[in-house]
Amino acid sequence: DGGITQSPKYLFRKEGQNVTLSCEQNLNHDAMYWYRQDPGQGLRLIYYSQIVNDFQKGDIAEGYSVSREKKESFPLTVTSAQKNPTAFYLCASSMDRGDEKLFFGSGTQLSVL
Amino acid sequence: GENVEQHPSTLSVQEGDSAVIKCTYSDSASNYFPWYKQELGKRPQLIIDIRSNVGEKKDQRIAVTLNKTAKHFSLHITETQPEDSAVYFCAASYSGGGADGLTFGKGTHLIIQP
Numbered sequence: 377d378g379g380i381t382q383s384p385k386y387l388f389r390k391e392g393q394n395v396t397l398s399c400e401q402n403l404n405h406d407a408m409y410w411y412r413q414d415p416g417q418g419l420r421l422i423y424y425s426q427i428v429n430d431f432q433k434g435d436i437a438e439g440y441s442v443s444r445e446k447k448e449s450f451p452l453t454v455t456s457a458q459k460n461p462t463a464f465y466l467c468a469s470s471m472d473r474g475d476e477k478l479f480f481g482s483g484t485q486l487s488v489l
Numbered sequence: 490g491e492n493v494e495q496h497p498s499t500l501s502v503q504e505g506d507s508a509v510i511k512c513t514y515s516d517s518a519s520n521y522f523p524w525y526k527q528e529l530g531k532r533p534q535l536i537i538d539i540r541s542n543v544g545e546k547k548d549q550r551i552a553v554t555l556n557k558t559a560k561h562f563s564l565h566i567t568e569t570q571p572e573d574s575a576v577y578f579c580a581a582s583y584s585g586g587g588a589d590g591l592t593f594g595k596g597t598h599l600i601i602q603p
Contacts, residue, residue, distance in 0.1 A: 409588060416498065418578060418593035419533075426587065434589065466533070470588045476521050478588050480532040 379403055382467050382481035388489050389454065389461060397452045397484045399467035405479070406472045408450035412436060413464040413483075422465075425450055426473035454486060462488050491516040493581050495594025503602050508569055510597045512579035513561040521584035522555060522562045523591070528575045536577075537564070540584055566599075574601045 380401040389395045401408065407426045411419040421434030425444040439458025444450055454461045467481040492515040502508045512522075520541035525533040539546045539553045539562065546553050555562040562581075566573055577597045582590040 407588065416595060418493070418495075418595045420593075421589060421591075424589045426589075432589070468588070473587045476523065476582055476584065476586075476588045476591060477535055477538075478525075478533075478591070480534070482532045 380467060380469055380479055380481040382484050384484060387484055387486045389486060390489050392456045394453055394455050395486065397465055399450045399452065399481055400448055401469045402448065403469055403479060405469035407470045408444070409468045409478065410442065410452045411466040411468065413466055419466065422452065461486055491519055491581055491592040493579060493592045493594045495579050495597055497597060498595065499598045501600040501602055502569055504569055504571065506569055508566045508599055510564045510577055511561060512594050514581040515560065517560065518583055519581040521582050522553070523580050524553060524564050525578045526575045527578065533578065569601050571601050571603065573599060575599060
């Protein structure tokens, strides 16, 4: 699986704990995104970054934080403020801020212990 | 903001038959409509997209049609095969606005019966 890599595949969070999901891409894409996928729901945008050192809140940013220190990397932290974190998290990238075509990673399933 | 409704949520068809999944959108300014396929345990992948300057686009066994007046678009899969079993998501956005403008439907689970 080249292109965009997410790790770990499965992650468990204890109450009150922050956890960080990794997303790395080698596509030389400028823009990166984090989506949350719940059963029977569409993909909902958490955060996105159109360029290094810049990011914007999506539709459901509360309880999450991100950073974009390198073009290749866009980690997502699920904080203790996110009261319902159990979901499948998908990272994606697109060539630049104007490109609508998304390339997705394989996802991380986060569960609460 | 944009609202995308997708139907049905589950669709079961016999292998070899056709399948049709429909989406409606609310924002008349939307002009880019992609479809993503997510096989079980795998990443979503773009399978076809259409822009509002065309009414239909085909790629082998899949096609997408767009009715701008009615604000709906559909995915058509002909001669379905077992590998077509997956969840399909439609989406809508304003072209050139970037992927952050995409609004996704809730998905259709397509089951191909042998």
